[in-house]
Amino acid sequence: MSAPNRPIPAFDRQGELSQSERIDVAMRSFVRDFGWTAALHVESCVRCGLCAEACHFYRATGDAKYTPALKLEPIRRAYFREVGPFAPIVRALDLVPRPTTGDLERWQELVYDSCNMCGRCTLVCPMGIDIAELVRDMRHGMFVAGLVPERLALMDRAARQWGSTATPGEDLPDILAEVSERYGVAIPCDLDRADMLVTAAPAELTEHTKALAGAAKILDRAGVRWTMHREGFDASNVGFNNGDVELQERLTRALIDTAVKIGAKTVLLPECGHAYGAARWEAGKWYAGEVPVRVIHMTEFLDESLAAGKIRVRRIGESATFHDPCQIVRRGGLEAAARRVLAALGFELRELQDHGVTGFCCGGGGGVVSNVRSAPLRARVFEMKKAQVEATGAKHFVTSCGQCRITLEQGAKATQWTKSPESLLELVADNLVD
Amino acid sequence: MTLLEFARGPALAFAIAVFLLGSAWRLWTIFRLPRLADRSPAREGAASPAAGALHAIVRAMWPRRSFARWTHFLTLNGYVFHVGLAVVFFGYAPHIAFVRRLTGLSWPAFPDPVMYVAAGVTIVSLLFALLWRLTDPVRKTLSTADDTISWTVTFLPLLTGMAATSEPSAAILARDHAIYTTALSIHLLSAELLLVWFPFGKLMHAVLFAFSRGASGIRLSHRGVNV
Structure with missing residues (x-):
């Protein structure tokens, strides 16, 4: 495979590793991540390029360098040189070149700025290759090599120090008190015992506090004995996005161990896609037997509470379209749950042209929304989503992921688009009836 | 030893051995890796x-449907040459006779005109x-030497097969010996080249596709x- 055809000026470095050390640690990480599923997926690629047609970054730009299969090139080379069936011959004859630091620097843009790990490419691949998962493995190697976009590295350092990218844990009670006062709803914090540990996304502690207040309102109405807790409150898991496995484990354990400590049976995740990916599907890596608590997404909680009659909502009776967050729907299996909640709200659902498991990503997932240098690319992806939303003619534009909301809000602001994405959670909270 | 005897004898044995052992080795090196179980x-x-896979x-x-507009041509073309190759290999009477000599297995052949059309369509499809x-x-950005080699070793047996086919199947099978020995030898050697390359490149997807799809499933x- 050839390198991206244009020089890419944008890459950052962290740490003091030499060039060769960066390569060595990245290669070791790539190799360590190969189980037989990853190996099958690297081995099976026939380079048909169909994955490009599924990728919003390729579709928005037409630039071949955004082809998902190409994003895997360094890890492909690591596989065939170090793990593959003929690795000694490949190395001896240099049939597959060893990645250089220059390669990894160039690929930084492809795996961090222009991949949301949304997995749409997996669905179009005739070999069923899970490219999103391999990009995640690539990020592990890029992180240990100190080749992460600086903005993400900064968030990583904050989360290592505070357990959150938003605020240190000791400030949580004050933030929750402010939100309580502003919205007139109690938000319990640091209770010794509770049935449910409720967590937040960083935005819910800053600009999306209404969502947190809405969650509190719904939880109280559903009669849940719940609390937030300063020892485990931020579910967004920047370690998962950055490829920092050690941090990912720490942040995941903070949630689950805190829940166990207070006797909670359930960890409720906020409207955040990657929080769901990290805690629901990856927590098992660190709990040898079984994850000791149930981990659910806010959409599941709303769906279950409505189905059980624990909460009831007023029927809005207007048209709505729904943006499917990739980690919650395509990678998380909650396609039907969100639609049941929308139906309970009495919406006439007008589906986007691409919806459900084949819906386009917002363009901000996987940390891309926080990566300032990818803003121009995100703007082009936003235009695709905007066109699909407008084509529905729906009055409401709803989603169930705070990161998607932020991305879409940024896109709307940049294009003076009057439509603003609404939170499914907030719609339920605003329309609760006795 | 004539060229045909070489192609039918040691070259064929070597190609089959490489194909079987190489494929087995490639599968073993994948499945010897740890299964990182989803806990x-x-x-x-x-x-x-099992049902998911x-x-x-x-x-x-x-x-x-979401992808159809963008992918139909490549998908359809892929089907044409995959099905075409299967029809040409498994449906042509002299090929069946060749397999019967090796294994004792046989099945009914397609009529010659069907084979000529299948071979022609497959060649055009591969050229596309x-x-x-x-x-x-x-595709240019993604391509490696493997793509060129795999395409070539797939195309050559078709081309050499067409060159070696100058009379109806019935006439070929009625004789107890080949008369166009050079053309037949080259055809056999080109097919053996495909077998030899199979375990080393992307042709292996013929086996791996089910595992790969199944793993994601x-x-x-x-x-x-x-x-």
């Missing part, structure tokens, strides 16, 4: 791993695939994703 609890009501294997036979790979920016069905 998360499955979605309530999720399909079993099987569904994904079948579902990937044709692109979803090559053209697409050489001209389309995405297991992962996503565990999560309750409607793949």
Whole structure:
């Protein structure tokens, strides 16, 4: 495979590793991540390029360098040189070149700025290759090599120090008190015992506090004995996005161990896609037997509470379209749950042209929304989503992921688009009836 | 030893040995790796791993509606040359006779005109695939030497087979010896080249596709994703 055809000026470095050390640690990480599923997926690629047609970054730009299969090139080379069936011959004859630091620097843009790990490419691949998962493995190697976009590295350092990218844990009670006062709803914090540990996304502690207040309102109405807790409150898991496995484990354990400590049976995740990916599907890596608590997404909680009659909502009776967050729907299996909640709200659902498991990503997932240098690319992806939303003619534009909301809000602001994405959670909270 | 005796004897034995041992080795080196088990609890009501794998294997036979507009040509062309190759290899009477001599197995052949059309369509389809790979920016960016080699070793047996076919199947099979020995030898050697390359390049996807699709099917069905 050839390198991206244009020089890419944008890459950052962290740490003091030499060039060769960066390569060595990245290669070791790539190799360590190969189980037989990853190996099958690297081995099976026939380079048909169909994955490009599924990728919003390729579709928005037409630039071949955004082809998902190409994003895997360094890890492909690591596989065939170090793990593959003929690795000694490949190395001896240099049939597959060893990645250089220059390669990894160039690929930084492809795996961090222009991949949301949304997995749409997996669905179009005739070999069923899970490219999103391999990009995640690539990020592990890029992180240990100190080749992460600086903005993400900064968030990583904050989360290592505070357990959150938003605020240190000791400030949580004050933030929750402010939100309580502003919205007139109690938000319990640091209770010794509770049935449910409720967590937040960083935005819910800053600009999306209404969502947190809405969650509190719904939880109280559903009669849940719940609390937030300063020892485990931020579910967004920047370690998962950055490829920092050690941090990912720490942040995941903070949630689950805190829940166990207070006797909670359930960890409720906020409207955040990657929080769901990290805690629901990856927590098992660190709990040898079984994850000791149930981990659910806010959409599941709303769906279950409505189905059980624990909460009831007023029927809005207007048209709505729904943006499917990739980690919650395509990678998380909650396609039907969100639609049941929308139906309970009495919406006439007008589906986007691409919806459900084949819906386009917002363009901000996987940390891309926080990566300032990818803003121009995100703007082009936003235009695709905007066109699909407008084509529905729906009055409401709803989603169930705070990161998607932020991305879409940024896109709307940049294009003076009057439509603003609404939170499914907030719609339920605003329309609760006795 | 004549060229034909070489092609039918040691060259064939070597090619089959490389094909079988190489393929087995490649599979073993994949499955000797650890199985990084998914320890998360499955979605309530999720399909079993076997059902998830099987569904994904079948579902990937044709692109979803969302992708259809962008992928139909490549998908259709892929089907044409895959089915064409299978028809040409398994349906042509002299090929069946060749397999019967080796294994004792045989089955009914397609009529010669069907074979000529199948071979012609397959050749055109493979040429389309090559053209697409050489001209389309995405395919050009992704391509490696493996793509060129795999295309060549797939195309050559078709080309040499057409060159070796100068009379009806019935006439060829009625004789107890070949008369166009050089053309036949080259055809056999080109097919053997394909067998030798098979374990080393992307032709192996003929075996790997089911495992690869199935692995994703297991992962996503565990999560309750409607793949």
